[in-house]
Amino acid sequence: MELAMLKDIVARPQQSVTGMEFKFLLDNSDVIGENFESIITGLENVVPYVGSDYDEASQRMVLFVNMIRVAPIEVFMSYGDRIIALYDEIDKFSRFWKMKKFIMRLTFIGPEALPFIFRAQKLSYRDKFFAFCRVGASGRSITEPVLLEMWEEIMSHPGTGASIQPIIIAMKRIGMPVPTVPDDHVHKERIVVAKERFSDISTQSPVEMCELNWHRRRR
Known part of the structure; x- marks a missing residue:
């Protein structure tokens, strides 16, 4: 019908x-x-x-x-x-x-x-990280400069730690290196932990890896 x-x-x-x-x-x-x-x-x-x-x-x-x-x-x-x-x-x-x-x-x-x-x-930072991650390496030339700007914004504020994991996931899946920060940076420990946790993400990773919930479920 x-x-x-x-x-x-x-x-x-x-x-x-x-x-x-x-x-x-x-x-x-x-x-x-x-x-x-x-x-x-x-x-x-x-x-x-x-x-x-x-x-x-x-x-x-x-x-x-x-x-x-x-x-x-x-x-x-x-x-x-x-x-x-x-x-x-x-x-x-x-x-x-x-x-x-x-x-x-x-x-x-x-x-x-x-x-x-x-x-x-209406897209939040986290939405954009997820979107860039889904697009992957094919969009790196466009998304890398944007992610670097967002990274600098996150690093400049102490209360933005929740954004570190999703932006690192996005960076790794598009194939760009995660920037370094000084040892005394307020987010240093979070970055080290996130890089270790998501060390297996690459440009070849399935799109499901873009979801933080996917990583929580596999713990």
Whole structure:
């Protein structure tokens, strides 16, 4: 039933979706993956009709965006070029593409997603470390200078110790060396402990290693 409604919306991009529910599709990422071509085509078709107000076209856009957001990662990544192209076009005037979960998912696509990470206003330092880590070595030329600036900011304040582990994880996975600090630096001990704990992280490490919770679970 929901698949039939989806195909009808894709075929007729100007029709109303008010009152339509797609709970089954949104709860089943595998089904979304199997129908991803139709979903992204539907989004591409509706974009020309989207304005600055929350109108019918915006409602259809939000529906397709929510479906894209829950697609299996492999499928999401395989459509990276088309997703980035759409994001670049829509992001200028739509708050719906600025959702943190969607922005963070873009990082699976690769360095092409970094401009959107930099423009995102609601991402914390920790979110950005995680994002840079996910992008990995392919984005090092862009993220290394940014991480060095963030490192200097962290090192200049005594109450920023909680940021040391995630930034070191990011640095190691993109392949950059962790900067040194004097022996009497307030964060010296934390840095030594973090470097030892995450000594096995490299550019070849799986993306799961970007998550601090992953490291907590393997203790």
